[in-house]
Amino acid sequence: MHKLRLGIPKGSLEAATLSLFAQAGWVIQPQSRNYYPGINDPEISCALVRAQEMAPYVASGTLDLGLTGLDWILETESEVAEICTLTYSKSSDQPSRWVLVVRGDSPIESVADLAGKKIATELVGFTRRYLKERGIEAAVEFSWGATEAKVVEDLVDAAVEITETGSTIRAHGLRIIADLLYTDTRLIAHPAALQDPWKKAKIEQISLMLQAALAARNKVALKLNVAAANLDRVVALLPSLHAPTVSHLYDRQWLAVETVVDAGRVRDLIPQLRTAGAEGILEYELRKMI
Numbered sequence: 001m002h003k004l005r006l007g008i009p010k011g012s013l014e015a016a017t018l019s020l021f022a023q024a025g026w027v028i029q030p031q032s033r034n035y036y037p038g039i040n041d042p043e044i045s046c047a048l049v050r051a052q053e054m055a056p057y058v059a060s061g062t063l064d065l066g067l068t069g070l071d072w073i074l075e076t077e078s079e080v081a082e083i084c085t086l087t088y089s090k091s092s093d094q095p096s097r098w099v100l101v102v103r104g105d106s107p108i109e110s111v112a113d114l115a116g117k118k119i120a121t122e123l124v125g126f127t128r129r130y131l132k133e134r135g136i137e138a139a140v141e142f143s144w145g146a147t148e149a150k151v152v153e154d155l156v157d158a159a160v161e162i163t164e165t166g167s168t169i170r171a172h173g174l175r176i177i178a179d180l181l182y183t184d185t186r187l188i189a190h191p192a193a194l195q196d197p198w199k200k201a202k203i204e205q206i207s208l209m210l211q212a213a214l215a216a217r218n219k220v221a222l223k224l225n226v227a228a229a230n231l232d233r234v235v236a237l238l239p240s241l242h243a244p245t246v247s248h249l250y251d252r253q254w255l256a257v258e259t260v261v262d263a264g265r266v267r268d269l270i271p272q273l274r275t276a277g278a279e280g281i282l283e284y285e286l287r288k289m290i
Helices: 015-026 052-061 070-076 124-133 147-152 166-173 191-195 197-215 230-236 261-273
Strands: 004-010 044-050 065-069 082-087 096-103 118-121 139-142 160-162 174-184 185-189 219-227 245-248 254-262 280-287
Touching: 004 015, 004 052, 015 197, 044 052, 044 230, 052 065, 052 070, 052 230, 065 070, 070 124, 070 174, 070 185, 082 191, 082 197, 096 118, 096 147, 118 124, 118 147, 124 139, 124 174, 147 160, 160 166, 160 174, 166 174, 185 191, 185 197, 191 197, 219 230, 219 261, 230 254, 254 261, 261 280
Parallel strands: 004 044, 004 065, 118 139, 118 160
Antiparallel strands: 065 185, 082 185, 096 160, 096 174, 219 254, 219 280, 245 254
């Protein structure tokens, strides 16, 4: 039987990735003290791999397919095929960013001020290239963790750290000087896997369903009934991909209307629809949207 070797990022992105795959139709079950989770698809074998190491494993052909951040692809300079972008993270569906941070009372005000300074980061290779491209000579050292604390304690002059909202950085009394890189999750494949017709088809299936699951997030379906006399007023309030679906009820003077809207609009939209004459308004969560 054909098998596709899939890498799942272990660590902070693991739970969000398992949730996304479950929504897409693949239930992945991590095993205690085991780096090879089970999956409800006999055509796939899974391995838990740190996001930092995913791109090299895929580039070497050890894995056919994997998920990792753009940051770690750039950091390792791995030659992989990027299948699609999947914007999700451990706590939101917004891209994370790598930022340059300094103490609140630091005289450093810009990237140019880093000349001759010491910088701590886990993203060493990228940071060194970033500075070199701008003609800035600085000492960049690898940080195993607690990077913000090294800045607070004056062990280094600055740090390049990942953040989503910046709240943790501000809580440490640090300032963000510059955004160096916006990163999101990429589905990556070994180029040779795309030359195998069976593996290519399986990769395209996974890509399609993961993107469909993400597209459905933050969207809901609305269904409602409306008298024919009020139809135009109700439809004018409704956004949709093309146009709302409208069909007659058994009573030909009434119609059923269905559409897809942003979940954040519903609390304002439903009262407006009711005022415009809509009745029997139902809201449905979506699992996939293609």
